[in-house]
Amino acid sequence: MARTGRRPGEGNTRALVLEAARALFAEQGYDGASMRAIAARASVDPALIHHYFGTKQDLFVESLGLPLDPAVLLPGILEIDRAELPDALAELFFQVWEDEGARERMLSLVRSISTNEQAARMMREFVTSRFLFPIADHLGLPDARLRASLIAAQVVGLAVMRFIVRVEPLVSTPREQLKPMLTAAVRAHLTPS
Amino acid sequence: MARTGRRPGEGNTRALVLEAARALFAEQGYDGASMRAIAARASVDPALIHHYFGTKQDLFVESLGLPLDPAVLLPGILEIDRAELPDALAELFFQVWEDEGARERMLSLVRSISTNEQAARMMREFVTSRFLFPIADHLGLPDARLRASLIAAQVVGLAVMRFIVRVEPLVSTPREQLKPMLTAAVRAHLTPS
Numbered sequence: 467m468a469r470t471g472r473r474p475g476e477g478n479t480r481a482l483v484l485e486a487a488r489a490l491f492a493e494q495g496y497d498g499a500s501m502r503a504i505a506a507r508a509s510v511d512p513a514l515i516h517h518y519f520g521t522k523q524d525l526f527v528e529s530l531g532l533p534l535d536p537a538v539l540l541p542g543i544l545e546i547d548r549a550e551l552p553d554a555l556a557e558l559f560f561q562v563w564e565d566e567g568a569r570e571r572m573l574s575l576v577r578s579i580s581t582n583e584q585a586a587r588m589m590r591e592f593v594t595s596r597f598l599f600p601i602a603d604h605l606g607l608p609d610a611r612l613r614a615s616l617i618a619a620q621v622v623g624l625a626v627m628r629f630i631v632r633v634e635p636l637v638s639t640p641r642e643q644l645k646p647m648l649t650a651a652v653r654a655h656l657t658p659s
Numbered sequence: 660m661a662r663t664g665r666r667p668g669e670g671n672t673r674a675l676v677l678e679a680a681r682a683l684f685a686e687q688g689y690d691g692a693s694m695r696a697i698a699a700r701a702s703v704d705p706a707l708i709h710h711y712f713g714t715k716q717d718l719f720v721e722s723l724g725l726p727l728d729p730a731v732l733l734p735g736i737l738e739i740d741r742a743e744l745p746d747a748l749a750e751l752f753f754q755v756w757e758d759e760g761a762r763e764r765m766l767s768l769v770r771s772i773s774t775n776e777q778a779a780r781m782m783r784e785f786v787t788s789r790f791l792f793p794i795a796d797h798l799g800l801p802d803a804r805l806r807a808s809l810i811a812a813q814v815v816g817l818a819v820m821r822f823i824v825r826v827e828p829l830v831s832t833p834r835e836q837l838k839p840m841l842t843a844a845v846r847a848h849l850t851p852s
Contacts, residue, residue: 580773580823590824598826609840615820615829616840622824623816627808630773631783631815633791636808646852647802647809654847659839 476518482508483515487529492584496526496591526592530575533568536597544604551605552652556645559621563629564641573629576622593618608658617655624648669711675701676708680722685777689719689784719785723768726761729790737797744798745845749838752814756822757834766822769815786811801851810848817841 486508490499501522505512519525527535539558546554562568578585594615602614628636636644679701683692694715698705712718720728732751739747755761771778787808795807821829829837 577774580819581770586824590826594826612828612832612836612840615826616817616844618826619816619820619829620813620844621816622819623812623814624809626773626815626819627812631779633783633787633808633811635805636812639805643805647805647848650852651809651813651844651847654844655840659843 479508479510479514480518483510483518483525484529487525491526491529491588495587496589497595501525523592523596526588531571532575533562533565533571536593540597540600543601548605548656552649552656553645555617555621555652556648559624559648560641560645563625569629572625576626576630605656607656613655617652620648620651620655672701672703672707673711676703676711676718677722680718684719684722684781688777688780689782690788694718716785716789719781724764725768726758726764727755729786733790733793736794741798741800741849745842745849746838748810748814748845749841752817752841753834753838756818762822765818769819769823798849800849806848810845813841813844813848 483504486504487499490504490507493499494503499522501515502512504525505515508515515525519528521537523537524535526532527537543551543554543558562572575585575589579589580586598614598618599611602610605614607613624636627633676697679697680692683697683700686692687696692715694708695705697718698708701708708718712721714730716730717728719725720730736744736747736751755765768778768782772782773779791807791811792804795803798807800806817829820826
């Protein structure tokens, strides 16, 4: 362990909790795994988990090494005007995917989701309940959740094609040229016909 | 082998060629693997491969068990008006993904592409050179190949979110409601701002 200001034994407890959290989120999904059950699996007091990690959402983000924390991002996004939202979401996409460390973690997540139903289930539950639906419900549009999930599909597909399948000309097109096209696609999904 | 009208030994030759084709496409990509090299690997006469399988494209489709043959689809697509193309592509998407056998083969392809760079490379080369770029070049739009690849990203992302990650409400929304929204998204990509 790296030297920190933690008490002796804290590092070990944290590691046990993170391992128990990863196992239970995989087995029972994000919604199904309770903090109490994670504490029991790690043989620690539930209060200790809250003390070290905060909420279940915080623990999920930390145990999976997610590069984004919806709890941090969401309040800012919910303040954005609907007219400005397409540009803001496109900007967020490039911030995450063009940061090398974040991209590597996203790629490893995509791989586990596409090959492992347990991983797919826990990410699906987490992303929809903590990110997609709160944004959708805030929009006040007909079919808002469906529209939000189609936007997510566009964004996921762009990541897959640019960074995993590496289809040209998507790979070599600079961010400045791609961003307005992604913004336009998001805007189309937010515009009822 | 199933009983067919084939000569004795033909089944074995076909199996050898398909195995050699899968290996060489994986090692050298779609563009890099030549029919001559596949014949050499299978220790058969190149003329025999053409006789049994047709073109390199036919051999690729058969060796990978692809549910779609671009050589069959493309001529029809290239006859469609640009104004009608979004609806036709959305219709094609649902035809493939709502057929159970085709969907299973597509899912298995997505899994190998997302975890295996060789699989990603050969599918990328094949799909772009035989399907995406011919359609794009036919459109006569500015940035047509970029637009075509963004449409592909939307379609791939929708397949991932509806059939792999299984995000609601995408899973339970009936085709009739989803299709016009996919059509609108494709149309937006084909409309220069």
